[in-house]
Amino acid sequence: MPDLRFVACFQQPAVVINDQDKVVHHNAAFAHHVGAAEADLAGRSLIALLRPPGGGLSGAGSVAEIAGAQVLTPFAPDTKLRLVCFEGVKADHLEATLEQAIDAVVSIDPQNNVTFFNAAAEALWGYPRDQVLGRNVSQLVPAFMRGDHDAMVNRNRTTGQNRIVGTMREVDIQRADGTAFKVGLTLSKIETGAGICYTAFLKDISAVKAAETRLRQTLEQALDAVVEIDAENRVIFYNPAAERLWGYAASEVLGRNVDMLVPPAHQRNHDELVNRNRRTGINKIVGTSREVEMFRKDGTRRFWRTSWAARPCPDWRTACPQTSWRS
Structure with missing residues (x-):
């Protein structure tokens, strides 16, 4: 016998019957629906319970013909059990x-x-x-x-x-x-x-993912360096132009905190600066472009023009900043 306790979670009247249309299990809503005490229902004919006194339900020779009933077979065939759901008195x-x-x-x-x-x-x-x-x-x-x-x-x-x-x-x-x-x-x-x-x-989200893939393919070929970080400020996108600009291979950057790419003087406070933007929504740099001094892997310095954007992270609750850089 399968576990039938799931029937209790149905909002509408629901009952499990055997191959003789006899009640095997039911929820409280079903007992209320047929106006019977819960303890009195086991083994009784479902059709008899639903037929009004003195007849009615003309031609209702099977459960499938009872008005308002939906008969389902979610159990293994050898159990010969069926689940019957009703719309109930109130929709x-x-x-x-x-x-x-x-x-x-x-x-x-x-x-x-x-x-x-x-x-x-x-x-x-x-x-x-x-x-x-x-x-x-x-x-x-x-x-x-x-x-x-x-x-x-x-x-x-x-x-x-x-x-x-x-x-x-x-x-x-x-x-x-x-x-x-x-x-x-x-x-x-x-x-x-x-x-x-x-x-x-x-x-x-197939269409969204397809559009995201096309966008990533475009950004991979961009002449400007593009870097994207997740909600924990880890680098999740780092295109070939970024590899050329910083001198770090993607394998050295992806998954690591983005502060490795900013000047040493700013690394300590960088997470807090980014997170403050997430918390307050005050975009002092998002949507702008400015010149900044950056350090390459070999220690050389360059002035780059950078711009920032933000989009929802995969959890759809936090922002994932994206930056582009030009030497």
Whole structure:
């Protein structure tokens, strides 16, 4: 018997039935929906529970024909179990909104099983929702991550350290056809009576990444030296013109603090100067051009004209300065 506790996280009435349409498991919303005590539902016929006294539901010979029901098969075929979801007496406006969202929305329960998978998520991954709902969310991540994914999510639950929750970052996902690509992920955490659930909002950033690649290719060929740093002031881009200008190879610079490229007299305070711009948003140098004295690897001095720009870092929360230099 599979773990059915994920049903408790559904907002709408939900019930698991066997091949005889008998109730095996359900959530509290379903008991309220049919007007029965939760303890009295196990083993009862779903169709009988839904048929009004004295008849009604004409021709409702199977669950699939019951108005308002959506029948899903998220379990292994040999269990012969089905998950039946109902719209409920009152429409769930939030869920209806999320269903129509342009971004993919995926929710998981405390056991990391998928409880919500909207139309945009179906389009993004290429899976129909009946192949995802009720199953472990690890099937949606790249194959090399699946073995550790549950542990990573559960670590957040047990430690409360939100390294991803409340941020936006680029992550890899794998489509049903095996292709992998990057998306922008925002994750939220919700504490319920059944435990901690998560909802992920994912945006296809393929077009953004393609444009970024074209821009990088252009900057690689630029005559001016171009240097870009990340949120920790580490160099993440250093084009051939920069190699010629400073005399350092890219392998000597990438990943290191950018202060190695500034005059010794300014190295000690350089991080604070850059971070102050991030904190205050006061752009004393961003968007300007000025002459500065710089030191090459061999110790020689040159006066260069430099200009600064800033763009969002990959976490979309901080600015990544970019500079260009001309001797």
